[in-house]
Amino acid sequence: DADVTQTPRNRITKTGKRIMLECSQTKGHDRMYWYRQDPGLGLRLIYYSFDVKDINKGEISDGYSVSRQAQAKFSLSLESAIPNQTALYFCATSGVDYGYTFGSGTRLTVV
Amino acid sequence: AQSVTQLDSHVSVSEGTPVLLRCNYSSSYSPSLFWYVQHPNKGLQLLLKYTSAATLVKGINGFEAEFKKSETSFHLTKPSAHMSDAAEYFCVVSAGGSYIPTFGRGTSLIVHP
Numbered sequence: 407d408a409d410v411t412q413t414p415r416n417r418i419t420k421t422g423k424r425i426m427l428e429c430s431q432t433k434g435h436d437r438m439y440w441y442r443q444d445p446g447l448g449l450r451l452i453y454y455s456f457d458v459k460d461i462n463k464g465e466i467s468d469g470y471s472v473s474r475q476a477q478a479k480f481s482l483s484l485e486s487a488i489p490n491q492t493a494l495y496f497c498a499t500s501g502v503d504y505g506y507t508f509g510s511g512t513r514l515t516v517v
Numbered sequence: 518a519q520s521v522t523q524l525d526s527h528v529s530v531s532e533g534t535p536v537l538l539r540c541n542y543s544s545s546y547s548p549s550l551f552w553y554v555q556h557p558n559k560g561l562q563l564l565l566k567y568t569s570a571a572t573l574v575k576g577i578n579g580f581e582a583e584f585k586k587s588e589t590s591f592h593l594t595k596p597s598a599h600m601s602d603a604a605e606y607f608c609v610v611s612a613g614g615s616y617i618p619t620f621g622r623g624t625s626l627i628v629h630p
Contacts, residue, residue: 451617456616
């Protein structure tokens with residue numbers, strides 16, 4: 407099994423719909439992150455969490471929310487999807503040794 | 518505050534020739550620096566990392582990078598490119614114990630036969 411698992415791998419949704427992207431990790435790390443990737447922009451941080459009770463906004467949190475259900479689970483929600491949220495989304499986790507491990511990504515298309 | 522600039526959006530080399538991907542960083546604290554690679558339709562794989570130990574860091578697949586504090590640079594090199602090296606490369610900084618990585622915009626490496 408992968409260290410960081412993202413579901414779904416691909417999703418097409420309609421404008422205005424609520425959608426949740428899920429992430430689970432088996433590394434036992436406290437720190438988890440959500441990024442989006444757009445061509446030419448690299449990866450930009452949406453939200454991060456350093457433990458179950460700690461949630462922080464990243465640089466592009468508008469239109470997104472997160473839930474840290476357990477140490478191993480960190481979900482990203484789009485409350486009302488819009489086309490410019492079409493992107494590749496990555497979940498990551500890290501330990502104290504700065505070892506960041508990424509999931510395989512969720513490709514989201516909003517039509 | 519921290520930031521990272523990848524100086525080239527695209528680098529094109531011939532197979533068997535050296536590779537140089539340039540990265541400059543800005544950080545208020547001692548940085549940890551990373552290079553990640555992303556092959557088409559794949560996730561991100563760690564190539565190497567610098568976390569205040571030796572300034573010359575060796576990674577996987579023959580890549581290495583040198584941390585130069587005076588130049589605030591962390592350039593990625595490889596002596597001889599292989600076709601399988603064609604991918605997107607990201608330079609990443611995480612500073613001051615923040616554990617919040619900031620990504621560069623990426624450099625697309627193109628390898629010609």
